[in-house]
Amino acid sequence: MDELSPIFAIAVAAELAGMHPQTLRQYDRLGLVSPTRTAGKSRRYSMRDVVQLREIARLGAEGLNLEGIRRILELENQVVALQARVRELEGALADELLNRPGRRVFAAAESGDVVPLRAGTRAQRNTQVVVWRPLTRE
Template sequence: MLGIHAQTLRYYEKARIIQPSRSSGRVRLYSNRDIGRLRQIRTLMDDLGVNIAGVEVILRLSERITEMERIIKEKDLEIKRLREAGL
């Protein structure tokens, strides 16, 4: 898949970098999210020279940033509602 060796894909799965689902026959099924993440990994490693440990850190920080952005949007909406209510 995407020119990535099967053993490497299994390592990514074990490290919880990707989490493919499984068919009833236990075949790994990669989601669009998994494929996007694999492309991101390839870019980080091949184009930017980041090692796998760095990739793991970058991906986890990216997830945290996304979650924090979601929380900020929620809080902004809450503040807006409170202001509109005159509180």
């Protein structure tokens, strides 16, 4: 069981959130909190839904209207989804780097071009010594 498991009936969720069940039905109609439905069409709330209901109550107590609350919740849900996507991409990148180590190593050539290098190799450097002598006019 995790925070997304739909386990609470509407009466229990309302009690946990400190609200009336009719308020939860209204929030469902408005799309503020959308519980899952059973085969018999009854609502089942998760712990995350209850936390979201408490957040709605807190924001309402601070004076926000339901449309403002809906927008805040929408943005918070987008943040959560984007954070999950970032973690997914970080994992994919880490896997890629582990599976193909050293394939993305580059150096700059004397001409300024980008030169790919194999893992464990160093860029060839020109090690010639050039002595500069000023021209003397005799």
